[in-house]
Amino acid sequence: MAGDFDISSVRGLLALDSRGNPTIKAVVATEGGGLGVALAPSGASRGEKEAVELRDGGRKWRGKGVSLALARLEHVVAPRLVGVDSRRQSYIDYMLEAIDGRGNFSFLGGNVATAVSIAVAKAAADTAGIPLYTYLGSPATPVLPTPLMNIINGGAHAGNDLDIQEFMIVPTGFDSFTEALRASVEVYQSLKSILKEKYGALAVNVGDEGGFAPPMKTTREALDALINAIKAAGYEPGSDIALGLDVAASQLYRSDKGVYSLEGKELEPARLLDFYESLADEYPIVYLEDPFSENDPQSFAETTKALGSRVLIVGDDLYCTNPRLLSQLKSLKPTNGALLKVNQVGTLTRALEYARIAAFNGMRVIVSHRSGDTEDPFIADLAVALASGLIKTGAPARSERTAKYNRLLEIEYENEGVARYAGWDPFPARRH
Ligand code: 2PG
Ligand code: MG
Numbered sequence: 517m518a519g520d521f522d523i524s525s526v527r528g529l530l531a532l533d534s535r536g537n538p539t540i541k542a543v544v545a546t547e548g549g550g551l552g553v554a555l556a557p558s559g560a561s562r563g564e565k566e567a568v569e570l571r572d573g574g575r576k577w578r579g580k581g582v583s584l585a586l587a588r589l590e591h592v593v594a595p596r597l598v599g600v601d602s603r604r605q606s607y608i609d610y611m612l613e614a615i616d617g618r619g620n621f622s623f624l625g626g627n628v629a630t631a632v633s634i635a636v637a638k639a640a641a642d643t644a645g646i647p648l649y650t651y652l653g654s655p656a657t658p659v660l661p662t663p664l665m666n667i668i669n670g671g672a673h674a675g676n677d678l679d680i681q682e683f684m685i686v687p688t689g690f691d692s693f694t695e696a697l698r699a700s701v702e703v704y705q706s707l708k709s710i711l712k713e714k715y716g717a718l719a720v721n722v723g724d725e726g727g728f729a730p731p732m733k734t735t736r737e738a739l740d741a742l743i744n745a746i747k748a749a750g751y752e753p754g755s756d757i758a759l760g761l762d763v764a765a766s767q768l769y770r771s772d773k774g775v776y777s778l779e780g781k782e783l784e785p786a787r788l789l790d791f792y793e794s795l796a797d798e799y800p801i802v803y804l805e806d807p808f809s810e811n812d813p814q815s816f817a818e819t820t821k822a823l824g825s826r827v828l829i830v831g832d833d834l835y836c837t838n839p840r841l842l843s844q845l846k847s848l849k850p851t852n853g854a855l856l857k858v859n860q861v862g863t864l865t866r867a868l869e870y871a872r873i874a875a876f877n878g879m880r881v882i883v884s885h886r887s888g889d890t891e892d893p894f895i896a897d898l899a900v901a902l903a904s905g906l907i908k909t910g911a912p913a914r915s916e917r918t919a920k921y922n923r924l925l926e927i928e929y930e931n932e933g934v935a936r937y938a939g940w941d942p943f944p945a946r947r948h
Contacts, residue, residue, distance in 0.1 A: 520548025521601045521643050526632065528589035530582060533558050533888040534916040535724065538582045540589065542631035546602050550643030554634035554894060556627040556859055557886035560724065561672045561681060561764045563810055563833035565841060567862035570625025585625040592624070593632055602640040609633050609865035621862045629862040634894055637864055648894070649927060653901025658935040660693035660928050661899040661907040662686060662942060663921070664760050664803055664882065665700050667707055667745075668730065668738045669723025671764050673887050676729045679778050682762035683727070683738045684908075685746065686802055688940045689756040693928045696937060697921055699751055701912045707745035714741075724887040726911030734779050735761075739799050753800050755946075760803030761795075762908075766833050769809035776809075785815045789822060796823055802943045805830040805855065816850035826945045828853040828880060837861040839869040846877045852944065853880040855908070858898075871902055880942050884908040889916040896923035905938035 518524075524547045531541040537558060544552040558569060570588070572581035592615055600608060612633065616624040641651035649658065665685050670678025685703055687696035711719040711730050719730035732738050739759060746753045753759070765788075768776045775782040783791065785808060792807055804823065808815035810833035820829045830853035835842045837860035854874040858867045871881045883899040885908060896919075899907040907924070910917035928935050940946050 518547045518599070519601060520546060521550070521603050521640060522547045523597050523600050523602050523636070523639070526589070526594040526597045528586045528628070528631070530586065531555055531890065533890050534914065535888045537580045537888060538577050539888075539890065540582055540585055540625075540627045540631040542589065542628075542635035544597075544602065544632070544635040544639040546639050546643045548643045550602070550639045550641075552602075552635040552638030552640070552642060554631045554638060555890035555892040556631040557890055557892075558627070558859070558888035559857070559886040560888065561767055561833070563766070563836040563860060565810075565836040565838060566860045567626025567629065568620050568622040569627045570622070582625075582627065585628045588624055589628045589632065593628065597632070597636075602636050602643065605633075605637055605640070606865040608636050609863035612863055626859055626862040630859040633863040633865070634858065638894075647927070647930070648897035649900040652898065653903065655900060655903055658900050658927060658931045659903045659905055660924055660935055660937045661883070661905050662688060662696065662938045663700065664906060664908040665704075665911060666725045666762070666908070667704050667727040667911045668741065669725055669727040670729070670738070672767055673725055674723035674729035676731055677733050678735070678738060679768055680735050680738070680761055681764035681767070682725070682760075682805070683742060684760035684762070684803065685742060686758040686760050687756070688758050688802070688943065689752075690937060690939060692937045693924055696939075697912065697925065699749070699757065702749040703745050703751065703757060704912055706748040707741060710741060710745055710748060722911070722913065725885075726913035726917045735795065739795070743799065758800045758802040760805070761801065762805035762832070763807050764833070765806050766809045785812065789815065789819055792819060793822060796827055801827055803828045803830065803853075806832045806834065810834045813845050813848050813850045817848045820849060820851055824852045824944065828943055830855055830882060832857075832884070835870070837867055837870050839866055839873050842870055842873050846873070851879060853882055855882050855884050856904075857884045857886060859886065871904070880904065880906060882906040882908055885910060885917070885920065891916055891919050893919045893923035896920045896927065900924070900927055905942035
């Protein structure tokens with residue numbers, strides 16, 4: 517006899533992501549009436565070792581169609597999953613890897629695996645009648661994460677001249693997520709007025725993650741605008757709201773010359789580190805992601821040695837959420853933070869394994885969206901489940917970003933009087 521948690525059907529639907537590209541929506545149902553719906557996000561600044569997104573190529577959808585991926589979901593994955601207990605997450609995820617058989621999801625599609633893996637967890641939670649964050653992590657005291665809010669977009673996410681991809685505000689000095697979000701929205705809006713006044717109305721057009729994409733040329737220009745916006749909104753830069761950067765430096769690396777192209781200059785790794793050190797001296801920076809190319813873990817380690825006592829140095833493309841890669845690199849101590857994006861590795865089980873290895877090695881885990889994202893709020897629940905204390909999910913604008921913030925508001929509300937806001941806790945030191 518079938519149990520309530522047994523999977524009764526698995527379907528795949530075409531959906532659009534926030535850049536208007538096709539993606540996969542997986543719908544998993546259980547015998548007990550549980551339903552899990554999950555959508556795969558998609559990155560622009562992708563690490564070389566990420567799970568492969570399966571795309572059709574050709575003319576339709578300008579090559580980005582997912583009909584082959586949907587066919588694999590329906591004909592190869594669904595028949596194997598029907599009848600399996602949806603709580604057997606790791607068994608199901610290993611089965612997805614076995615079906616793929618290539619070690620990088622180039623046959624099955626990382627987009628298929630991600631959507632199915634997450635939808636299975638949601639279906640099990642729904643069958644049990646408990647929130648997803650409880651199902652995944654059963655936190656006794658839910659910790660609401662401090663958001664790393666990308667409000668100026670550059671690099672591969674915007675059509676301006678800023679080389680650095682993400683300029684983030686980090687609302688550390690607040691007692692609740694709701695208050696932190698309110699302050700961040702005030703800063704976002706005051707930045708909008710400042711940019712409009714200084715650069716004209718075109719400057720407040722937004723990039724892929726909802727941050728503004730002003731016609732600025734330098735890192736300091738963007739950081740100064742953030743400081744001014746924080747002050748204009750009535751907050752103290754550093755103690756109330758700190759700053760973060762995602763350099764996405766693989767995009768700036770010139771492998772032929774071994775240098776980084778930044779603001780019209782070609783910098784050797786040691787000079788780039790000098791640049792980061794001077795920025796950290798001048799600005800209340802608490803977070804620095806992908807400061808060097810993903811193929812240069814040594815320079816990450818030097819950055820962590822130099823700045824790790826006051827700044828969270830974070831590997832994104834460096835690790836690609838891959839537990840094997842993280843294990844190989846960990847003895848170098850390249851970073852004190854590890855970014856987690858389920859679709860980089862393709863399954864929830866691998867992403868959770870990665871989070872565990874990071875934690876064993878004293879690294880903070882940052883649960884992250886992708887630049888091409890969807891209305892799926894999943895990462896909000898995952899951040900609370902992991903008690904990671906940090907989430908990166910863009911500006912407080914555009915529904916694919918606010919879906920996550922709105923879910924966190926809901927979780928805080930549901931746990932009133934019990935939940936705690938992470939604030940400064942995830943950072944190596946306070947910056948006042
Ligand atoms: C990053 C992400 C998300 P993308 O580099 O951290 O901000 O961008 O999804 O384009 O890889
Ligand atoms: Mg990144």
